[in-house]
Amino acid sequence: MKGGDVYDCIDVNAQPSLNHPKLKDHKIQMQPSSFPIWLDTESEFPHSWWEVQPYTIDCPIGTVPVLCNNRSGNIIAHNIDGVSSIGLQTETEAAGIRYYDDVYGARAIINVYEPRVNKDSKDLSAAWVQINNGKGEHTDTIGAGLEVNPSFSGDTFVRFHISWTDGLDKKSCLDHSCPGFVQVDHKSGLGARLQHVSVYGGRQFAMTLSIFKDEKSGNWWVAYGKNNTPFGYWPSALFSFLNYKGHFVFWGGFVQGPTVSSNAPQMGSGHFASEGYGKAAYIRNAQILNENNKYVTPEDNVKLDHGTSNSTLYTVDKFEAHTPGMTIYYGGPGLV
Incomplete structure (x- = not known):
């Protein structure tokens, strides 16, 4: 692949994810049984x-393609609250939107930048x-997005990743670093x-x-693109607290x-949120999935919060909540 990445094409029924002890005799689900309902209102942006x-x-x-040159070993827990469930010394700063309630999914359009790390x-x-469910160290998490992670990928390119944490085993996983996530x-x-x-100041791409x-x-399925292409899923058997629903959602950026x-x-983008479109990164059309399998925009401001953990390094701005979902600009230069 471009940049020297090497992928193995592995039989879908022999992928390393199925080596998880909780997935013994697991039958792969090649497609979701149904897709959530949402309104397509792109004209409003x-x-x-x-x-x-x-x-x-x-x-x-x-x-399924599995990247050969990913590094494994100690994976930092992708937890925007900064709790490392595997004992590594980590620090976290986050900027974005948080929502606390019963949820069955979340979606968003993520502005693609390549922050300097x-x-x-x-x-x-x-x-x-x-999406999280649990309490303290005993929290199950699942997440997907884009990140620059040199210690894992060996370079500073932005890449597509998924992660999850088993709250009982206190084990955090990224991509195929450990078995569990089933790719289709x-x-x-x-x-x-x-x-x-x-x-910056030029053409804008989003995912x-x-x-x-x-x-x-x-x-729990992950899908991408305008056509909602199914990528893969976390079997519910992996979790103790997320096996039924989540109780917390985060959309935005974090460094760890x-x-x-x-x-x-x-x-x-490495620039503060106040610079707006084309210069600051955004998350838009952020919605939750409710118990009726429908994406909706959260309306209860008591359960909704947007902000930053460190306003000197990273900011949020221009928050809006409307029919096609919430929008927020976020980011900053850090200390690099």
């Missing part, structure tokens, strides 16, 4: 943008959608670079992402790692 997706990988039908650090910078898409791979990246619970199987307080990486 006044700016031009181009949809982007990971590079296409030509694996045969019946196989020190290649020699173990820090990362992500644009993310995350044969044209895209975890850890893949994006086809295009937005340019549509959704996470939703299958009404029949109970599995051992040197965030002293050498914080960029978030979003």
Whole structure:
């Protein structure tokens, strides 16, 4: 692949994810039993943008692409509250939208940028959608989005990733670093670079992402693109607290790692949110999935919060909530 990435095309029924002890005799679900309902109101966004997706990988039908050069080992827990459930010394800063209530999925359109992260650090910078359920260290999390993570990928390119945390085992996983996430898409791979990246003051690219619970199987699916292409899923059997529903959603950016307080990486475009479209990164059309399998915009302001954990490094601005979902601009230069 471009940039030297190497993928193996592995039989879908022999992918490493199925080695998880909780997935013994698991029968792969190749398609969601149904898709959530949402309103397509693109005309309400006044700016031009181009949809982007990971590079296409030509694996045969019946196989899935698995990146060979991903690093495994100690994976930092992708937790925007900064709780590392695997004992690593990490620090976290986050900027975006939080919503606290029963949820069965979340979706958003994520503006694609490539924030600067020190290649020699173990820090990362992500644009993310995350769903949690649990309490304290015993919290199950699932998430998907875009991130620059040099210690995992070995470079500073923005890539498509998923992550999850088992609240009981206190184990955090990224992509195929440990078994569990079942992939079905044969044209895209975890850890893949994006086809295009937005340019400050220039052309803007964005990626549509959704996470939703299958009404029949109970599995948590990840889909991408305007056509809602199913990528794969977390089997509900993996979780103790997320096996039925989530109680918290986050949309936005976060940075995480051992040197965030002293050498914080960029978030979003690397510019403050007040600069607006074309210069600051955005999340838009952010919605939750309700118990009726319908995407809706949260209306209860008591359960909704938007802000930043460190306004000197990262800001949020221009928050709006309307029919096609919530919009927010976020990000900043950090200390790089």
